[in-house]
Amino acid sequence: MPLNSTRRAAALSGALALALGVSACGSSDSDAGSDETGTEIDCAPYEAFGDLDGTTVTVYTxxxxxxxxxHIASYKPFENCTGVTIKYEGSKEFEAQLPVRVQGGNAPDIAYLPQPxxxxxxxxxxxxxAPPQEVEDNxxxxxxxxxxxxxVDGTFYAAPLGANVKSFVWYSPQMFADGGYEIPTTWDELMSLTQQIASDNPDSKPWCAGxxxxxxxxxxxxxxxxDVMLRTAGAETYDKWVNHEIPFNDASVAEALNEVGKILKNPDxxxxxxxxxxxxxxxxxxxxGLPVLDGSCYMHRQASFYAANWPEGTNVAEDGDVxxxxxxxxxxxxxxxxxxxxxxxxxxxxxEVKAFQTYLSSVEWADERARTCGSGGCVTANKNADASLLENPVDKLSAEQLTDPNATFRFDASDLMPGAVGAGTFWKGMTDxxxxxxxxxxxxxxxxxxxxS
Structure with missing residues (x-):
């Protein structure tokens, strides 16, 4: 979808011109560029950020x-129009290394924190x-x-970025059709399906996990x-668990763990x-989840962002490979x-850091993220983003789940818990x-x- 330059100019100049306390310059045909998809960009509103050419912002995630x-592709309009270079660094050791870097005086300019x-x-x-006021306004x-x-403690520090739905089970539509299996609509139906698959297919398993x-x-x-706590205990008890108003070893948590064990600890x-x-x-x-593709397993519980992990060429669709x-x-x-x-x-x-923060909190970035998405996992928390730009069917499915008026949404509990627990003993305890x-x-x-305390 072509970018509406007038809308972009109005929105960005209104929200971004304040970022550095300067006025936006007027629109000019000479201030044009293009993003990763070749869509024309009106760069004039970015002049509100001032002279940033040659600067760098480091991002750790x-x-x-x-x-x-x-993510990297979505930065191109900002980089092309401001002259700022975004240096992106992704790490599987992020949660462990970020505190070390911060305490050691080697903090990145920006970090994407996956846990509150x-x-x-x-x-x-x-x-x-704390971010500039323009970020909070956005x-x-x-x-x-x-x-x-x-x-944190009444002070706003960090704008939301991406959003994902975790309550999904990945499967092969063809394998389900061949086996005569229907999509379960209740937990009991899911467990019955699991047992039926195990009985029908001695050379494969109902589930794969990692x-x-x-x-x-x-x-x-x-x-x-x-996911199971939300289902067996309900949202109110879930909230008490997150806030430690009930202990972690409460009977309601034990029930959820036992229910999960019926799947993950069952060798059948x-x-x-x-x-x-x-x-x-x-x-x-x-x-x-990859064994779903060769029939070694039938189901894999994982979030919407897993769409990006299927091999290139995999048709992710209701009538596709997965x-x-x-x-x-x-x-x-x-x-x-x-x-x-x-x-x-x-x-x-x-x-330049404030400018990039402001860009990431804007509708313009959310739309660019969708426009350059490709393999999926590109839903953002921005409710004013243009949902029609989401081309990946899983992203569309996720957006529907997030905006369903009948849904009871809860944020990932471990992400909300104190870091020592949510990103520490909870992870280790579940591994053990x-x-x-x-x-x-x-x-x-x-x-x-x-x-x-």
């Missing part, structure tokens, strides 16, 4: 290949710089439902617990294409949705659980790690 490519709990930890260092206008997750992710190993297993149900239950701990989350269905609730009437996202935190307040640790020991271990 947990988003690695192949999911990093759409990690934001709290970073704010406690005194190194996070969030108030475009992403109000996510603002609280970027706020939780290896470098220093972040274990996080996919926490997503399982969170996992781990298709890789081996026994313990191989889940050593299988990377990027590779975990597709996703909603992880069912206990009843067909309920519709809990687990989601996550990233938040933009700054560790520097140079003009997969390789043989019992339920009670796992829950007690995580509970004991909860900060006392």
């Amino acid at each position: 947990s988003i690695t290949a192949p999911e990093d490519e759409p 709990g990690l934001l709290q930890t970073m704010v406690a260092t005194g190194k996070v710089v 969030v108030d206008a475009n992403m109000p439902d996510f603002k609280e997750y970027g706020t 939780i290896e992710s470098g220093d972040a190993t274990g996080w996919p297993a926490t997503d399982w617990i969170e 149900y996992v781990n298709g294409g890789y081996g026994d239950v313990k191989t889940i701990a050593t299988t990377s989350f990027q590779d975990a 597709w996703a269905f909603y992880l069912p609730a206990m009843t067909a009437e309920e519709h809990p949705v687990l989601g996550g996202g990233e938040f933009v935190a700054a560790f520097a307040d140079r003009p 659980w997969i390789i043989g640790q019992d339920d009670q020991t796992t829950l007690d271990y995580i509970e004991k790690s909860w900060p006392k």
Whole structure:
């Protein structure tokens, strides 16, 4: 879809001209460029940022290949029009290394924090710089439902960036059709389907899974617990769990863990294409779902962003090689949705950093992210983004889930918990659980790690 230069000029000059306290220059035909897709850009509004030519902004994130490519492509209008170079660095050791870098005086200019709990930890260092007012104004206008997750002790620090839906099960439509299997609409139907697949297919497994992710190993297993907690305990109890108003080893959490264990710790149900239950701990989350393509497994629970991990040429569509269905609730009437996202935190307040923050919080960036997306995983938290630009069917499906008025949305629990738990003992505890640790020991271990204050 061609970019509406008039709309872009009005929106950007209104929101961005204030970023550095200067007025936007008038539009000029000579101030034109093009983005990654060849769409014409009106660069005049970017002049509001002042003279930024030759400057650099460093970005550090947990988003690695192949999911990093759409992000990098979405920066091109900003780079082309301002002369700023965005230096992108993705790392699988992000959660462990960011605190080390910040404390060691080697902080990036910008970090994409996938956990609000990690934001709290970073704010406690005194190194996070609050964004300019223009960023907060953009969030108030475009992403109000996510603002609280970027706020610490009443102060707004980090604008939402991407958003994802985690309550999905990936599968092969052709394999389901060949087996005569229907998409389950309740949890009991899902468990019955699992047993039926296991009975019908002795040479494959109903499920495949993988939780290896470098220093972040274990996080996919926490997503399982969170999704099931929303279903077995409900949103109100889920919120109490997140806020430690009930202990981590509460009976409601034990029930959810037991329910997940009926799948992930059942050797008849996992781990298709890789081996026994313990191989889940050593299988990377990027590779975990690939056996769906060769029939080694039938289902893989993973977030919408997994669309970017299928091999090039895979047809991701309702009638394609792979597709996703909603992880069912206990009843067909309920519709809990687990989601996550990233938040933009700054560790520097140079003009070019403020300018880039403002761009990332704008409708223009959200639209550019969709326009350059390609393989999927490009839904943002921006409710005013142009949804028609989302070409990937999984992104469209995710946007529908996020905007469904009947959905009960909750943010990823481990991301909201204190960093020592959510990005620490919860990950490790679930890894130990997969390789043989019992339920009670796992829950007690995580509970004991909860900060006392």
